Amino acid sequence: MVLTHLTRDLSLLERFAKVCDPSHAETGAEPDADAIRDLLAEVLTSGRPVDTTPLTDALFQRLASAYVHEPVDEEFIPLLLDQCGFAKLAPEPSHPPKALSRQRDFHVAVIGAGLSGICAGVKLGEAGYSYRIYDRNEDVGGTWLTNVYPGVGVDTPSHFYSYSFEVNPDWPEFYSKGEYVLDYLRRCADGYGVRDHVEFQTEVLSCAYDDASKRWAVTVRDRRGQERVDWADAVITAIGVFQGAVRPDIPGLDEFAGIAVHTAEWDPDLDLTGRRVAMIGTGASSMQVGPAIVDDVAQLTVFQRSPSWIMPRRKDDLTVSEGANWAMRHVPFYGEWFRFFTYWFASDGNFVRVVIDPEWHMPEVSVSKPSEDLRQWLLAYAREELADRPDLLERVIPDYPPFGKRILRDSNWYRMLRQDHVELVTDAIERATTGGLVTADGREVPADVLILATGYQVLPMLGQIDITGRNGTALTDVWGHDEPRAHLGTTVPGFPNLFVLAGPNSAPNHGAGVNILAESQIHYIVGCLDLLHERGARVLEPRQDVHDAYNERVDEALEGRVWSHPSVRSYYQNSSGRVIVSCPWRLVDYWSMLRVPDEDEYILS
Numbered sequence: 001m002v003l004t005h006l007t008r009d010l011s012l013l014e015r016f017a018k019v020c021d022p023s024h025a026e027t028g029a030e031p032d033a034d035a036i037r038d039l040l041a042e043v044l045t046s047g048r049p050v051d052t053t054p055l056t057d058a059l060f061q062r063l064a065s066a067y068v069h070e071p072v073d074e075e076f077i078p079l080l081l082d083q084c085g086f087a088k089l090a091p092e093p094s095h096p097p098k099a100l101s102r103q104r105d106f107h108v109a110v111i112g113a114g115l116s117g118i119c120a121g122v123k124l125g126e127a128g129y130s131y132r133i134y135d136r137n138e139d140v141g142g143t144w145l146t147n148v149y150p151g152v153g154v155d156t157p158s159h160f161y162s163y164s165f166e167v168n169p170d171w172p173e174f175y176s177k178g179e180y181v182l183d184y185l186r187r188c189a190d191g192y193g194v195r196d197h198v199e200f201q202t203e204v205l206s207c208a209y210d211d212a213s214k215r216w217a218v219t220v221r222d223r224r225g226q227e228r229v230d231w232a233d234a235v236i237t238a239i240g241v242f243q244g245a246v247r248p249d250i251p252g253l254d255e256f257a258g259i260a261v262h263t264a265e266w267d268p269d270l271d272l273t274g275r276r277v278a279m280i281g282t283g284a285s286s287m288q289v290g291p292a293i294v295d296d297v298a299q300l301t302v303f304q305r306s307p308s309w310i311m312p313r314r315k316d317d318l319t320v321s322e323g324a325n326w327a328m329r330h331v332p333f334y335g336e337w338f339r340f341f342t343y344w345f346a347s348d349g350n351f352v353r354v355v356i357d358p359e360w361h362m363p364e365v366s367v368s369k370p371s372e373d374l375r376q377w378l379l380a381y382a383r384e385e386l387a388d389r390p391d392l393l394e395r396v397i398p399d400y401p402p403f404g405k406r407i408l409r410d411s412n413w414y415r416m417l418r419q420d421h422v423e424l425v426t427d428a429i430e431r432a433t434t435g436g437l438v439t440a441d442g443r444e445v446p447a448d449v450l451i452l453a454t455g456y457q458v459l460p461m462l463g464q465i466d467i468t469g470r471n472g473t474a475l476t477d478v479w480g481h482d483e484p485r486a487h488l489g490t491t492v493p494g495f496p497n498l499f500v501l502a503g504p505n506s507a508p509n510h511g512a513g514v515n516i517l518a519e520s521q522i523h524y525i526v527g528c529l530d531l532l533h534e535r536g537a538r539v540l541e542p543r544q545d546v547h548d549a550y551n552e553r554v555d556e557a558l559e560g561r562v563w564s565h566p567s568v569r570s571y572y573q574n575s576s577g578r579v580i581v582s583c584p585w586r587l588v589d590y591w592s593m594l595r596v597p598d599e600d601e602y603i604l605s
């Protein structure tokens, strides 16, 4: 792709078609690969000028389709150019600063300095807005600062899970560990000057809209424990979806005499060597911790309530080779093209697997033919990995369709379960004792350490922050305990200039990562702020009828998605079972909705 991109010689696509054809993956298109390398080296070192002007949409589409060996439809092109890093190479920034001096007087409060809050800072700064970010932690990074359990890392491929405006050439693994994500976020916060805008160890307690001044009073408690009120013209909440550890409700847990640690509160000094460890939970964190500690511990007993679907490992070694890293750093567009490839196979291609086919003949286990094909593929992998352990196999197969809950990436989970000193227990835990756990059938499992891999609090979506809008209406009165609703997942009627990142029904649970969500929503928010300035207004809020109609569409679409399947209970749902986290549309649809705010949908004043 790079060679064709730089030379614009389309005959190369025909000549080297084999390298992109998956049917040649095994037999190898190595001779072609060598020839391409030689040609590219020639092009890059000959001293002749190469063509680095932006590709036309048509040319990009042609190259992209050749690369992934399937048609890339026209509707995806703007998203791909934006999200795969090509947009930053365009001469015009996406939001060129306009009327800078007026925007500087307009101050935005951002709550949270994780992946989303840093992105908000970068984009607000670029657009010329004044902003301050508050974070109760002592550093940037959010999730990736606080989660330090063994094996912590991404499930979304690293070469996509990053900002499109800062494509990272240095990922050590295709699914990198948390510390590298944190390093990357720190570098971005420093490189884009965001850190200077962050007030650390400062918790936002409340945000109250003042009708008279059309501003927000943001009450914070700073690092010295002092409360004060800061004023802002707009508030962006970037507090993430996960709001802290959920501890299991096990009678007697407090009496356990050993160490009980939640994965979200891990002590890096905890030494598990030779210990008997009981781990509760088999979700995303457990699946990372277990294989990371299994070789150190004397005994590992895993308590499972419900199993997860597991995506096969593509290969044992997922380290990025030195050569590939060199190419990412030095070869123009290599990183961008690789990001495109990574995104393509981890995003909307999955959507067909979450859509319920009402005619499907085996709705208890899958939701459509593509869903069943996926289920069979995942089953085949489990059978292969556990061929000699039918006892385990029958207990690790979920009874809900794939994608009902997050599909987890295999970091050697099945291989871990097969080990002699590992036991999978599916009986319910009845209570804890000073020395371990007792199951419902009265069996006592002794343990020195309990690992609580029991997940995170997702609700209420705006955490503990007390938010009041126009006329003193509390957000909790509108949303109740767990009924969050927003227009396009970000704006709420009655709460002018309040923007919720990762808000209701906006998570892309069929693919890609939170990074695309954050970037898309922030792009939209900056568009809203620009609209205010263009119209000489101070605040905007969505029309109630527009908000309601949007939410009706959300509900209608969700009825046809796997997350609403009767067999699924997940953190995507609220206490009444309504899906409140997942976005019911393809990424390309949601991304497109967020490109330009529609003035008719808002009340400006």
Ligand SMILES: Cc1cc2nc3c(=O)[nH]c(=O)nc-3n(C[C@H](O)[C@H](O)[C@H](O)COP(=O)(O)OP(=O)(O)OC[C@H]3O[C@@H](n4cnc5c(N)ncnc54)[C@H](O)[C@@H]3O)c2cc1C
Binding pocket: 111, 112, 113, 114, 115, 116, 117, 134, 135, 136, 137, 141, 142, 143, 144, 147, 152, 153, 154, 155, 156, 161, 202, 203, 204, 205, 238, 239, 240, 241, 242, 285, 463, 465, 502, 512, 513, 514, 515
């Ligand atoms: C172990 C783990 C693995 C994950 N892997 C993936 C993955 O592979 N792909 C993916 O897409 N997502 C993944 N996620 C989800 C992940 O949380 C998001 O991708 C992303 O990091 C969220 O960033 P954020 O900035 O929105 O929220 P967070 O990272 O949660 O940051 C929120 C910040 O807000 C601050 N804050 C909250 N309330 C207040 C307050 N009242 N006052 C001041 N500060 C406040 C917090 O201190 C925190 O720093 C994973 C999550 C976990 C826990």
